[in-house]
Amino acid sequence: MGMSEYFGKEGLQMNTDIRILSPCGMLGYGFPEQSFMNGMEFELHGIVVDAGSTDGGPHKLGAGVSIVSKRAVKKDLDIMITNGLSRKIPIIIGSAGGSGAQTHVNWTLDIIDEILDERGLQAKVSVIWADFTQQEIHQAKEEGRIKALSPNIPPLTSELIDSTNSIVAQMGHEPIVEALKQGVDIIVCGRAYDPSPFAAIGIYHGKDPGLSYHLGKILECGALCAEPGTTKDSILGTISDDSFTVQSLNPDRNCSPTSVAAHTFYEKEHPYILHGPGFTLDLEHCRFEEVEKGVVRVTGSRFLPAEKYFIKLEGARRVAYRTFVVAGIRDPILIGKLEEVEDYVRNQAREYYREIPESDYQIQFYNYGKNGVLGSKEPESFTGHEIGVMFEVVAKTQELANSICATVRSTFLHYGYDGRKSTAGNLAFPFAPSDIEFGPVYEFSVYHLMEMKNNAFRIEHR
Amino acid sequence: MTQLGDLAKVLRSKNSGPFEITLDVLFDSKEQYDQVKQSGRITKRTICELYQIREEQIHHLVFFDQALGFKITMSRDISSGSVGDRDVYGAQQHAPLMKLSIDYLEEG
Numbered sequence: 001m002g003m004s005e006y007f008g009k010e011g012l013q014m015n016t017d018i019r020i021l022s023p024c025g026m027l028g029y030g031f032p033e034q035s036f037m038n039g040m041e042f043e044l045h046g047i048v049v050d051a052g053s054t055d056g057g058p059h060k061l062g063a064g065v066s067i068v069s070k071r072a073v074k075k076d077l078d079i080m081i082t083n084g085l086s087r088k089i090p091i092i093i094g095s096a097g098g099s100g101a102q103t104h105v106n107w108t109l110d111i112i113d114e115i116l117d118e119r120g121l122q123a124k125v126s127v128i129w130a131d132f133t134q135q136e137i138h139q140a141k142e143e144g145r146i147k148a149l150s151p152n153i154p155p156l157t158s159e160l161i162d163s164t165n166s167i168v169a170q171m172g173h174e175p176i177v178e179a180l181k182q183g184v185d186i187i188v189c190g191r192a193y194d195p196s197p198f199a200a201i202g203i204y205h206g207k208d209p210g211l212s213y214h215l216g217k218i219l220e221c222g223a224l225c226a227e228p229g230t231t232k233d234s235i236l237g238t239i240s241d242d243s244f245t246v247q248s249l250n251p252d253r254n255c256s257p258t259s260v261a262a263h264t265f266y267e268k269e270h271p272y273i274l275h276g277p278g279f280t281l282d283l284e285h286c287r288f289e290e291v292e293k294g295v296v297r298v299t300g301s302r303f304l305p306a307e308k309y310f311i312k313l314e315g316a317r318r319v320a321y322r323t324f325v326v327a328g329i330r331d332p333i334l335i336g337k338l339e340e341v342e343d344y345v346r347n348q349a350r351e352y353y354r355e356i357p358e359s360d361y362q363i364q365f366y367n368y369g370k371n372g373v374l375g376s377k378e379p380e381s382f383t384g385h386e387i388g389v390m391f392e393v394v395a396k397t398q399e400l401a402n403s404i405c406a407t408v409r410s411t412f413l414h415y416g417y418d419g420r421k422s423t424a425g426n427l428a429f430p431f432a433p434s435d436i437e438f439g440p441v442y443e444f445s446v447y448h449l450m451e452m453k454n455n456a457f458r459i460e461h462r
Numbered sequence: 463m464t465q466l467g468d469l470a471k472v473l474r475s476k477n478s479g480p481f482e483i484t485l486d487v488l489f490d491s492k493e494q495y496d497q498v499k500q501s502g503r504i505t506k507r508t509i510c511e512l513y514q515i516r517e518e519q520i521h522h523l524v525f526f527d528q529a530l531g532f533k534i535t536m537s538r539d540i541s542s543g544s545v546g547d548r549d550v551y552g553a554q555q556h557a558p559l560m561k562l563s564i565d566y567l568e569e570g
Contacts, residue, residue, distance in 0.1 A: 054480050057543020057550045150521060152537040153481050258490070261529035262472070265486045269478040269535040271526035288528060320545060362545060373554045377514045379561075394545050443544040444480045 018205045018239045020046045020198055020215070021249070025222030025231025027051035027076055027093060028068025035223075035234035035250040036079055042236060044089045046201035047080050050194050050220040051108070052095020054314060054444070055267070061166050062316030062442030064103035074111050081115050085123055085185055092176065092187045092197040094220070099314070100130050100191025101166050108188055109462075123185040127460045128175045130168045130190025132313065136456075137161050137446070145451040147310065156448050160317070164445045167315035172277035173212070175457040176200035182461060190457070191314065193276050194220040202239045210303030213281050215244045217274065218263055225263035226253035243299040245291065257288035260296045278309040278452075308451050315446025320362075322438035323405035324392035327412075327427035333419055334426055335387055338367060341426075342391075345412045352407055361395035361404055389427070394441055405435050466503075467560030469494045475556035478535055480542040482521065483552040485559055488531035495530040501564045509534055512558045 021039040024031040027049045056067045066073070077093075084091040097104020105127060116123055138161055140146050146156050154160070161167075168191035177200050179187045189197055195216030202212030215237045218225050223233035226248040234249040246255050264283055265271050272283040282302040291297045329335055342365040349363060368388035371378035391408060395401040413427050420426075467473055472488035489495040498504065506520050515536060522535040540547045549555060 054542070055477050055551050057547075058480065058541075059543060149479070150481060150537060152519075153541075258530060261526075262486075262488045262531055264529060265484075265488070265526070265531060265533055267476050267478055267484070269482055269484060270522050271524050271529060271531065271533045284526075286528065322545075364546065366548065373548055374558070375548055377558075379512070379558055441545055444541050447480060447541075 016205070018045045018202055018207055019043060020048055020201050020219060020237045020239075021234060022198070022219035022222055022237070023047065023049055023076065023080060023234045025050065025220065025224055026053065026068065028066075028072040029222070029232050030072060030076060031222070031232055031234050032250060033079055036083070038249040039234055039236050040083055040087070044087070045205060046090050046092060046198075047084045048092045048094070048198045048201060048219065049076070049080065050094045050197070052098050052100050052191060052194070056098070058316035058442040058444045061099035061101060061168070061314060062318060063440065064101065064166065066098045066104065066107060068098065070107070070111060073108070074115060077111060078115050078119075081112070081121070081123070081186070082119060085121055090180060090185065090187065090201070092189065092200065094189045094192040094194065094197035096188050096190060099166075099168065100189065101168050102129065102131050102190070105129065105188055105190050112186060112188070124183070125186045125188065125462045126179040126182065126184040127462065128171060128179060128187065128189045129458045129460065130171055130192070132167045132169055132456070134161050134164070134167070137167060137313070137450070140450050145453075147449040147451075149312075149447060149449060153447055156446060160445045164315040164317040167313060167446055169311040169313045169450065169456065170196070170277055171311070171457045172196050173200040173203050173209075175455060175459055177204045179459050180204045184461065193312070195276065198237070207239045207241070208303065209279070210281060210301040211239055211244045211298075213276060213279070213303060214283060214286070214298065214301035215239055215246070217281070218246055218260065221263070221266060223248055223250065223253055224266065225260050226255045227259045228253060229259065229263075243297050245295050245297045247295045254294045255296045257290055257296055260298065261286070261288045277311045278306050280304045280306060310449040311452050311456070313446050313448050313450050314444065316442045317445040318440045319443050320394040320396065320441045321398040321401045322392055322394045322441050323398070323401040324390060324436050324438055325405065325409050325429070325434050326388065326390050326431075326436075327429050327434065329387045329389055329426065330385070330428065331422050331426065332385065333421060334417065335385070337417060338370070338387065338389075341412070341415060341417050344417070345408055345415060348411045348415075349404055349407045353404060356400070361393055361400060363404065363408055364392050364394075366390040398437060398439070402435065402437060409434060463563045463565075465560060466498065466562040466564055469498055469564060472531070473556055473560055475552055475554065477542050477552040481538055482535050483538055483555050484533060484535040485556055486531060486533055487559070488529065490530070492530060498564055499525055499532070503562060503564055504532060508562065509536070512562065
């Protein structure tokens with residue numbers, strides 16, 4: 001073996017352990033500063049945090065807003081940046097701003113600039129953009145490079161593409177590794193496959209991509225793989241040449257072989273087969289063992305490169321506007337015939353607005369305390385003395401939603417159903433005014449795979 | 463009659479992407495895991511009855527011995543956060559599974 005093979009990038013020995021600190025499972029969720037500082041005792045090669053998810057629904061991506069506050073993101077980043085820069089540890093943020101579109105990335109960059117400015121620090125910052133234009137998606141569709149993920153996802157029509165303003169794709173590790181090669185201090189990624197920013201550290205240092213991605217899959221959730229698990233605490237991952245270890249950085253939490261193995265289940269469709277950008281991760285034959293108290297070693301994670309490199313697209317479009325009302329019902333006679341009354345109220349409102357096409361709006365009732373969560377699929381029969389009712393009108397315009405909701409509310413409040421004794425009113429409103437203008441409603445209109453032709457994620461060094 | 467919710471250490475639901483709900487059931491002893499796995503109660507048919515769905519809506523039903531758990535992934539009727547969705551994170555869809563009865567194994 002020649003020296004050039006023995007030494008990896010930056011002259012590091014290939015058998016050097018690579019350590020990654022994940023402060024928390026979601027940037028802006030917060031973490032105990034002491035846990036983070038316990039991680040600083042180790043020689044670290046990266047501080048990496050995931051900032052994104054589709055779990056909170058399509059609104060963030062569609063409206064270009066975040067689900068965590070600027071104040072909380074700044075608090076978390078301040079600890080990461082001041083400690084990372086002084087020790088020359090690269091800092092990577094995945095899926096910046098929650099959805100990783102341009103507005104989300106810019107929002108994150110502004111917060112970073114504020115911190116650097118206030119602290120009098122300088123940093124080399126790189127951005128990896130994950131936005132795709134409607135034109136790019138149209139072209140991919142024409143070239144047959146778009147594939148549906150599952151049968152219950154509507155096909156990607158030209159009309160859907162045209163009405164979806166914000167489209168991103170989940171990046172793999174490749175552009176992040178490229179940015180690391182430039183020796184930057186902070187990398188802000190647009191939408192990324194959650195484990196990618198973590199995997200990039202290991203792969204950059206010449207480690208096995210299977211181990212790197214499996215560790216990334218664990219670290220991206222913060223201390224959720226420990227017991228008790230939480231996304232709001234720090235965790236340390238160490239990659240060697242043929243295994244990796246994870247350990248809690250808070251002495252009140254402990255990683256065990258079962259807790260780490262079980263974490264593979266979390267938020268994924270399959271317990272041990274994971275599909276990422278350009279690969280499949282097979283964890284079926286992994287071994288999980290405790291090497292010392294609270295330190296779990298994992299071996300056997302297999303990285304299977306895909307024949308064709310597909311990336312996952314995400315897009316959200318505005319579909320309607322909503323107005324809703326929350327009210328309580330305590331009258332036993334009304335509770336006994338609630339659905340019947342709601343049907344009447346819906347029909348009465350439709351009749352009143354008979355000049356408006358019924359396809360322009362929807363009226364829906366949610367009966368909390370009875371079947372608010374599971375709806376018509378609730379297997380339990382109702383026993384109780386009180387129901388929280390929430391009703392919503394979603395319509396083509398906000399004005400229409402407001403108007404119809406006001407009619408639904410007044411009809412519901414005063415409707416004289418058969419057998420009524422409480423002739424003064426049917427609903428207990430907790431607030432005045434009772435009608436809440438919600439604003440636009442979005443849906444995931446793009447959730448498809450796209451075959452990538454060449455690296456589609458542009459790197460910008462600021 | 464023992465219920466699945468009594469035997470499991472973790473029994474939860476969550477989105478796996480905006481178009482799927484995934485149910486995770488994890489145990490803290492191999493004995494309980496084996497009891498459930500070998501009961502023959504965890505089938506696509508049982509899940510279809512509990513959740514009033516068709517069999518093709520179940521995308522995965524997989525046991526993972528190393529983790530002492532099994533996972534069921536099914537398609538959503540309404541995608542996360544769309545009009546008519548009742549559970550954006552899909553985090554409260556597990557309750558019907560808790561009451562599933564698991565018969566004790568007959569010896570011999």
